[in-house]
Amino acid sequence: MDKIWLIIQREYLTRVRKKSFLVISLLAPLLLAGASIAIAKLNTGSGPDIVAVHDESGLRLAEHLADTEDITFVPAAPGSLAAAQQAFLKAKPKPAALLDFPASFTLDSTGGVQVLANGSLPLKRREIIRKAVNKALGELKMARSGLTQAVIDKMQARVDLAAIDLTQQGGRRNDVGTTTGIAYVLSILVYLFIFVYGVQVMRGVSEEKSSRIMEVMISSVKPFQLMMGKILGIAGVVLTQFALWLVLSWGITTVVMPLLLKADKPVAAATVTTTQTVDNQQATVDKPAVSAAAPVTDAVVAPRPGQPFSVWSALDGLPIGSIIGGFLFFFLGGYLLYSAMFAAIGSAVDDQTDAQQFMFPVTIPLILSYVVSINVIINGDPNGPLAFWLSMIPLTSPIAMVMRLPFGVPTWQLVLSGTLLIAGFVGTTWVAARIYRVGILMYGKKVTYKELSKWMFYKG
Template sequence: MDKIFLIFQREYLTRVRKKSFVIMSLIGPLLTVALFAVPVLIARMSDTDKTVAVADAGNLFGGRMPEAKDDIRFVPTTADLAQAKRAFRESKHDALLYVPRQDLANPGGFQVFSRKGLGVSLESDIRRTVNLQIENQRLTASGIDRATLDKLKASVDLETVSLSDEGEKSSSTGVSTGVAYLCGFLIYMFIFIYGVQVMRGVMEEKTSRIVEVVISSVKPFQLMMGKVLGIAAVGFTQLALWVLLSVGISSVMAGSVSPDKMVEARVNRTTAMVRTDTAQDKAAKKDGNVAAKITTALRNADLNVPLIVGCFLFYFLGGYLFYGALFGAIGAAADNETDTQQFMLPVTMPLVLTFVVSQAVLTTNPNGSVAVWMSMIPFTSPIAMMMRLPFGGVPTWQLLVSMGMLILGFLGTIWLAGRIYRVGILMYGKKVNYRELSRWMFYKG
């Protein structure tokens, strides 16, 4: 244990003292926020009002253009197609919609002209507007008023309740899905980032011949164990710093955007310029409604936070230790990163497969047979179990079996990696294949 601790200490201090570690620990939360915020900001900045000219030869709109919605408005133009095209070329309109004469029972022949191709969003808005207008005319012909039909429609909010032997608990599918993906994503990234560091560290020692001196004092199993645990501690340290910094940044942002300041800013903007309820105002109201729904869902979601946090830390560490040993074995078997590619695919495929399956199965049926088995197998359990836990309903025995199998899996992989490590670290310039690796595992001595 003393030798493992010394190797652990060396691996930890060497990496923590690097400038790259300090820089990434400080800017990591900012990069994470930017990863989600920048695309939204770019999308909002790119949203500009679109104008569509309508050549209504079929009198579909009856001389009344649809009201401007969101970022699109319709303006009338001459019904003659040739003249409408000439006017469109001279104007700054984004598109020209031509409505031919037709039978409402079988509509068709609509054309949309644009200068440089039509965007997906604009095309969808135009199609939706035309479909709505055809529906309105069909309703009128049938003697049904659109306003009456709209009153008949219903939109209800469902309160989801988890009913179990422990009693009734409020739940939120949306919040549970978000928590599940967040936990799974963090474990996925941690395994890849720090697992690759284990692999590179082993290859560096192998190519620099330092390991020939080290291996004379410690056993390969001790060296591998100390290296994997040391890099795991580095990852935990960085994660703790990210959490603390994220909480600090969130607190500062929450303080700078207090309700009083938001009201004051709103009053100032309204006083500065008097305007009607434009599309931007409607979008802001819509965003506010969405934000209110999200806040309510978070408040009503009855998540077992202590269980989720505790299991996250366990699978966070257990998943890394399991895969870190495998990455270390790959580093011992190869001389450079090019040679590692043939061994990386079988190791990383279970992680990628878990994420692919999670979208179709784990989050839609978290207690199904596929989800249960994936949460038991050590190759997939770190992500699969964390995908299931936020939804609740995971039996205690399944959780204990999953944890026990992950611990056994880690011990098995660390033993396997040690067997490969003791031979691979002394091999230079030899191309290794799977058959050769199987021989290394059973070498005596």
């Protein structure tokens, strides 16, 4: 036990002391923050778009265009289209588009309407604008056909009822959006970290082999100790990295970003990206007092009509405890399971290039579980039978279960999946250790699968 601790220490310290570790630990949250600020500044899509309406038809269409959640219509600068265009380009905050009704436009001849925008207007936006225009035209036509304003209002009221329904659904969809976002982010983190650090384990093993330190080492310690020491040491590195990112992201999102984005608070609220959602969510748990006092939150806690839902309030309904606990557990379980396989690969080959053929069958379940999970869980039913099985099989459960966590998973399923995962990595580690023990002393031999399977049955 003493020895494995020494090995863990070495594996941990040599990696944590590397400059690249420090750089990644510091840079990643900064890049993240930078990216989200950039997105906030650039992408007005997350707030309602302002569409300037230039109307030469004399129908005063701008007044009839109803604002939606996504788009606010404002009258453009009066005058010719060219003048309106000039004003449009100079206006602040920048409108997303300029909607132009030409002088020839009448209720009966509706040709010539155009939308001008910098670059191309997203299809969805165009569709919303089109619908708003159609609706306004419909109203105008109804008025022309002799319906009194009262009748129209009455009909309108019915539409409003439907609209309330829609809004509610929209609200729920927003909620689902956050949940989905968290599911995405958590599972991609699990996927990435298992992959990146599993490969590090493999590389570490094959380095020990190619630098010929292996035999010296295993005359002092058991191969199993050497393998587990490396795997656990690197697990420590991952957890340290997580912790650093959490602290840094929390610091950046609650202290630095609000200062940078003070000018346009609502945007700031909208830009706390999903990636930070994870971190922030942890931050809220860790430091509820501080984040509540942070300027970002008060701008955000009470969602205003027309504002997108805030991540903070959206998180309220989520099983945060089980998400965090589950994430850590399933990440570690998955990491242990896969890195044991990666260690076995590293031990079996003489150099990195030979590793490719063996990496393939290991990475396939990892990639598949990510891709399939997205389709089954996020785009399908998070509690369906396929989702259930994906989150039970130890090879896929680290990703699938983490993806299901934000949607809420019954406790018995968590326990069962956790138990299976533990059994899975104990089994994998046992097999991997048997391959490892033979592989580390095997030089200059082209290894085949048949060979590997033989190694498993070698005696001491």
